[in-house]
Amino acid sequence: FSLFLRKICDHEERTFLLIKPDAVQRGLVGQIIKKFEQKGFKLIGMKFMLASKELVKNHYSYLSNEPFFPGLLKYMSSGPVVPMVWEGPNVVKNARIIIGITNPEDCIPGTIRGDFSIQTGPNLIHGADGVEEANKEMYLWFTQKELISWKPAITTWVYEGC
Ligand code: UDP
Numbered sequence: 801f802s803l804f805l806r807k808i809c810d811h812e813e814r815t816f817l818l819i820k821p822d823a824v825q826r827g828l829v830g831q832i833i834k835k836f837e838q839k840g841f842k843l844i845g846m847k848f849m850l851a852s853k854e855l856v857k858n859h860y861s862y863l864s865n866e867p868f869f870p871g872l873l874k875y876m877s878s879g880p881v882v883p884m885v886w887e888g889p890n891v892v893k894n895a896r897i898i899i900g901i902t903n904p905e906d907c908i909p910g911t912i913r914g915d916f917s918i919q920t921g922p923n924l925i926h927g928a929d930g931v932e933e934a935n936k937e938m939y940l941w942f943t944q945k946e947l948i949s950w951k952p953a954i955t956t957w958v959y960e961g962c
Pocket of ligand 1 (some may be wrong): 868901903919922924925927929
């Protein structure tokens with residue numbers, strides 16, 4: 801039982817999220833972060849930076865043959881972005897649900913893209929698509945030292961038995 805307790809209290813899963821330039825320009829950074837904070841997930845890394853085309857190319861390498869790729873590179877390096885790492889149980893899948901699907905037209909209200917965006921291009925935020933992708937992406941944008949292990953004071957009120 802104590803092993804089980806340790807497992808549910810450790811919440812080792814991490815995801816990589818990236819607030820895109822359109823969200824920064826529109827002053828939505830705070831509202832976006834709030835969604836994950838109020839859910840109870842733990843922020844363990846965050847920066848405010850300009851992403852080079854090289855970095856964006858690496859990040860979106862799986863899309864390099866798409867016709868929209870050059871436009872995507874331009875958009876993603878057109879202004880500041882906010883890369884973040886969040887931790888929590890099933891955070892990879894849950895963050896994607898909070899974000900909403902790729903095309904904002906088909907997103908339900910309550911999701912970030914559903915509430916604040918209209919088109920597939922400028923859709924405000926990226927969320928890693930799986931645990932493996934999350935691990936790869938977080939070390940593309942962060943060094944190990946930039947990710948902080950800490951125990952939020954809210955932990956005992958968000959998780960049973962922790
Ligand atoms: N994108 C685009 N046109 C498309 C598909 C994607 O401009 O037809 C952009 C959009 O910003 C999207 C990003 O490329 O968020 C990455 O696409 P992906 O299929 O990985 O979607 P996501 O995981 O962001 O929902």
